[in-house]
Amino acid sequence: MKDDINLITPRKITKSAIRKIVLTSFIVFGSVFAITVAAFFYTFFLHSTSSSLDAQSKTIQLSISGLGDRREKTIIIKDRLTNIQKILNNLKKVESNTSSIVSEIPKGIVVVGVNADDQKITLRLSSPSLNELDLLTQDTMLKFAKNSKLGIKKIDSSSLSVAKDAYRLTLDFFFTSKAVKK
Amino acid sequence: MQKMLAPYYSKYKQYILPIVLICVSFFIIFKVFLPELTSISEEKRTIETQKMEIETLKKTFQVLSSQDDTKIGDDLKIVKLALPTSKDPSAVFQAMVSAAEKSKVELKQYSFKVGNIYGKQVNSPNSDKKGIPFLTVLIRLSSPDAQSFIRFASEIQKGMPISEVNNINIQGSSGTLEVNFYYKPYDLTVLAKQNKVIPLSASEEKILEQLKEWEGSK
Numbered sequence: 001m002k003d004d005i006n007l008i009t010p011r012k013i014t015k016s017a018i019r020k021i022v023l024t025s026f027i028v029f030g031s032v033f034a035i036t037v038a039a040f041f042y043t044f045f046l047h048s049t050s051s052s053l054d055a056q057s058k059t060i061q062l063s064i065s066g067l068g069d070r071r072e073k074t075i076i077i078k079d080r081l082t083n084i085q086k087i088l089n090n091l092k093k094v095e096s097n098t099s100s101i102v103s104e105i106p107k108g109i110v111v112v113g114v115n116a117d118d119q120k121i122t123l124r125l126s127s128p129s130l131n132e133l134d135l136l137t138q139d140t141m142l143k144f145a146k147n148s149k150l151g152i153k154k155i156d157s158s159s160l161s162v163a164k165d166a167y168r169l170t171l172d173f174f175f176t177s178k179a180v181k182k
Numbered sequence: 183m184q185k186m187l188a189p190y191y192s193k194y195k196q197y198i199l200p201i202v203l204i205c206v207s208f209f210i211i212f213k214v215f216l217p218e219l220t221s222i223s224e225e226k227r228t229i230e231t232q233k234m235e236i237e238t239l240k241k242t243f244q245v246l247s248s249q250d251d252t253k254i255g256d257d258l259k260i261v262k263l264a265l266p267t268s269k270d271p272s273a274v275f276q277a278m279v280s281a282a283e284k285s286k287v288e289l290k291q292y293s294f295k296v297g298n299i300y301g302k303q304v305n306s307p308n309s310d311k312k313g314i315p316f317l318t319v320l321i322r323l324s325s326p327d328a329q330s331f332i333r334f335a336s337e338i339q340k341g342m343p344i345s346e347v348n349n350i351n352i353q354g355s356s357g358t359l360e361v362n363f364y365y366k367p368y369d370l371t372v373l374a375k376q377n378k379v380i381p382l383s384a385s386e387e388k389i390l391e392q393l394k395e396w397e398g399s400k
Contacts, residue, residue: 022196022200032211042222075373077261084264084265094335098350110328
């Protein structure tokens, strides 16, 4: 009995719910459609921006191609200088080490022979005075040992001999641990 | 079939439109909107790359238009003298003669060290750790003063082409030096690919000045 009286009410509730569902679906569809259209317009805008940048790039490239000769020469100069710098920064110190050592030999002592490479320098010295050679081994050698710029690892006096008119001294200067171990 | 579906249709017909709309919305989202988003982000990346390229091109154009053709010509001449594009025996000979004159030694003999005759080597023996090839020359000198051989070594390292003394052997009035003279062929692929041109750095200008000084003191 109670059910018969309430027969009309459920139909009203159902119609209202259906209206809400339809409205919601329209809103969802409309929003998705609108956002998608906006995305298409944005893409179109980005395409035109990209085309204009492309045109700008081509204009500048055309201007640069007019300076093609200068461009080539500048690139070559830069490339050469990079390589020259690499060479100069890594030069072997054979000449500089030999110069530094020989320049410290007192005037009374004659350099009669030199064998120099990047690992070892051998000096063959001659002097009529044994005192001069002695002073050399004491003072000058100490100076060499203290000079960290030269990078001498070891100094050896490999021979001392007497020739008819002079004393001969051979000194070895080692620059690498490899040369010292040999 | 129609009679079977009719009761379902009349019961659920009000739901058909919303379902269709929702399905179409999902279709638009997954088949249209999401691919469009991907395309937008790719396009943005392309635009960023183009903007960077334009900046680089503008700077290159600025550098090139501010340069002086005479200076570029002089600089190119100097760097080619310092690091020739191929083995240049005449330039090497000039360097030896000039160094011998300045150090007052007599140039007795010189010989070029060539590569191996037999077999192919993957790594050229005449190319050091710097990756730059060189021509090795054995130079025989004569002088009464041992110090002058060392002066010769110093002078030759200040000459053109750029060189490096490997070893010095002096015995009495005779001396032998082994010297590497550097050269480097052009790498045309690198030159062709390079779009960017930047001005010389301070250290590069300094090297250029030093090379000009060495060339001027000949």
